[in-house]
Amino acid sequence: xxxFNFYLNRIGExxxxxxxxxxxxxxxxxxxxTPEEVVLTESGEISTVTxxxxxxxxxLSFSRTPxxxxxxxxxxxxxxxxxxxxxxxxxxxxxxxxxxxPSHPLPLRGERRPVDIxxxxxxxxxxxxxxxxxxxxxxxxxxxxxxxxxxxVIGDQKTGKSRFLLxxxxxxxxxxxxxxxxxxxxxxxxxxxxEGFLRENKIFEKAVMVVSESDDPASLAYLTPYVAMTIAxxxxxxxxxxxxVLDDLSLHAxxxxxxxxxxxxxxxxxxxPGDIFYAHARLLERAGNFKHARGERAITCLPVIETVExxxxxxxQTNLMSMTDGHLFFDHRLFVEGRRPAVDPFLSVTRVGHxxxxxxxxxxxxxxxxxxxxxxxxxxxxxxxxxxxxxxRKIFAxxxxxxxxxxxxxxxxxxxxxxxxxxxxxxxDMWENMSSLEMRSTIQKNVFLHETNRDFRNRVExxxxxxxxxxxxxxxxxxxxxxVSPVEAKPR
Amino acid sequence: MQEKNSINEIIKQIRTxxxxxxxxxxxxxxxxxxxxxxxxxxxDKLRSRLPQRIDLALGxxxxxxxxxxxxxxxxxxxxxxxxxxxxxxILRLELAFDPTGETxxxxxxxxxxxxxxxxxxxxxxxxxxxxxxxxxxxxxxxEKSLGTMIASWIERDREKIKESLxxxxxxxxx
Numbered sequence: 176x177x178x179f180n181f182y183l184n185r186i187g188e189x190x191x192x193x194x195x196x197x198x199x200x201x202x203x204x205x206x207x208x209t210p211e212e213v214v215l216t217e218s219g220e221i222s223t224v225t226x227x228x229x230x231x232x233x234x235l236s237f238s239r240t241p242x243x244x245x246x247x248x249x250x251x252x253x254x255x256x257x258x259x260x261x262x263x264x265x266x267x268x269x270x271x272x273x274x275x276x277p278s279h280p281l282p283l284r285g286e287r288r289p290v291d292i293x294x295x296x297x298x299x300x301x302x303x304x305x306x307x308x309x310x311x312x313x314x315x316x317x318x319x320x321x322x323x324x325x326x327x328v329i330g331d332q333k334t335g336k337s338r339f340l341l342x343x344x345x346x347x348x349x350x351x352x353x354x355x356x357x358x359x360x361x362x363x364x365x366x367x368x369x370e371g372f373l374r375e376n377k378i379f380e381k382a383v384m385v386v387s388e389s390d391d392p393a394s395l396a397y398l399t400p401y402v403a404m405t406i407a408x409x410x411x412x413x414x415x416x417x418x419x420v421l422d423d424l425s426l427h428a429x430x431x432x433x434x435x436x437x438x439x440x441x442x443x444x445x446x447x448p449g450d451i452f453y454a455h456a457r458l459l460e461r462a463g464n465f466k467h468a469r470g471e472r473a474i475t476c477l478p479v480i481e482t483v484e485x486x487x488x489x490x491x492q493t494n495l496m497s498m499t500d501g502h503l504f505f506d507h508r509l510f511v512e513g514r515r516p517a518v519d520p521f522l523s524v525t526r527v528g529h530x531x532x533x534x535x536x537x538x539x540x541x542x543x544x545x546x547x548x549x550x551x552x553x554x555x556x557x558x559x560x561x562x563x564x565x566x567x568r569k570i571f572a573x574x575x576x577x578x579x580x581x582x583x584x585x586x587x588x589x590x591x592x593x594x595x596x597x598x599x600x601x602x603x604d605m606w607e608n609m610s611s612l613e614m615r616s617t618i619q620k621n622v623f624l625h626e627t628n629r630d631f632r633n634r635v636e637x638x639x640x641x642x643x644x645x646x647x648x649x650x651x652x653x654x655x656x657x658x659v660s661p662v663e664a665k666p667r
Numbered sequence: 668m669q670e671k672n673s674i675n676e677i678i679k680q681i682r683t684x685x686x687x688x689x690x691x692x693x694x695x696x697x698x699x700x701x702x703x704x705x706x707x708x709x710x711d712k713l714r715s716r717l718p719q720r721i722d723l724a725l726g727x728x729x730x731x732x733x734x735x736x737x738x739x740x741x742x743x744x745x746x747x748x749x750x751x752x753x754x755x756x757i758l759r760l761e762l763a764f765d766p767t768g769e770t771x772x773x774x775x776x777x778x779x780x781x782x783x784x785x786x787x788x789x790x791x792x793x794x795x796x797x798x799x800x801x802x803x804x805x806x807x808x809x810e811k812s813l814g815t816m817i818a819s820w821i822e823r824d825r826e827k828i829k830e831s832l833x834x835x836x837x838x839x840x841x
Binding site for chain 2: 187188189190203204206207
């Protein structure tokens, strides 16, 4: 973008700030202003035109400091665009495209794209066929995701949502995708924690963070997910699958509400503006599985929304549930019980995930959910205090083994084949007489072997590859006879 | 008709935005004065709050209504005055100096004569202009400043200026 004087001389129109209601500005002049046009101040602060009235032009300012009355403004005759390039990888930027990391400046001179575009039509989209592994066994088996799916992550605060998202990001980036993490109105400490996780796991160089902090104006928070989606589209067009996290859209909705109320728009339900659905829908519709010159490339989007006391029936929550391809519900009650991830498999939904699963995984997922439902019902029965029969005791014991298997405190990410192997052990009663500690230890050792021992990985692949049904898997795992004693680590 | 002539006469006296503000304040004082028992209190207030020429213009008009105790007529006059002030068109001039009263009168009379009697000036000072003026009307900007003119001449005759300088240096060195 050129400077103020360039646009002033080229377009020959000037405006003056008349009234400031941060982040809204009312300006006089600028007779040729058009909606969504970028307007600059002398100091280079950017605003966009949101409304044109008879006596003033309404602007949404992205400046961190409020503008003064009388400040001169110039039109740019252009829409808001951000600079893009491969240098974005490994950087933390604000929604205006400026690097927030002084050690990583961004002299981007390549492509520029507008941040708010009409989503692609159906012709450019492809059916979701490829699985999107999160590394979380519970999700990958029972509520699987596909590449290009939009899956809402919903739950109360402090229920492990961010942890799950970061683990999923880790798994996907390790499998070759590009990670984009949008932190919308988050405190600095949260941003630092996310950055620390990415650096620690050595995936920061394959990720981009778009950050608006909690003390930034509402306009920047509003812009953040659109910028993140534009970056995701850039890397998709460059030939990569992209894993996009929008954390979180409840803050985005509140920011948009604040802007609309200050701009004197009529409030709707819960004082949100009438077009809040459109604000989110046009964003999420830009994700999906797309046809590409080199096959198919996907933007898998995980938007996050917070609930209060597990209330799924809130306005924004139900809006987002209707416009996504499923949701993962993080239950506070399960979190307190120690379940990790604290996902309720009965209230969670995946609308397109099952079509990407193999027949084996489909059968396993159904068996698991059906078994857990049965066990849950039996717990309700057992709470009456009646004496439990042998059958019920066996089910409870199996449930404990399955829960131990699904528990993710032991590892960050589990490969797909190893998930199936461990499932076979837990389901097929190989762990029948083991204590919880012994089961955890076995899982840890198998994870270690899988990560460090090539032979072990090959054997696991052979076992799983030959199984196309649940009984076949159980038989092959039984014959596998994995030794629990440690072996020397061989290079990967 | 008579009221319209009076308004037109007053509008001719409004040169700048400051004058428009003062006449608006005068209209507010006149509106209060409708409820004064003693008309001289209104004149005193006008005299103490407004510049003399504005005081004389408005005071004269107020007297016409107050002497006949025509409160409705005065209200109508005030409404017409406010409407006329609101419809004034503003021409913003940014100059490199603070103009004197005579200069303002000169510019204002030229503008009213050439463009329209409903034009008033909004004068600002910007030292970076050096000379000339920056003219802004309804958001449209025309740069007629000395600094911009010099910059454009230099840009236009850049090669000639460079050649002359090169020649001067050569002659000096010889």
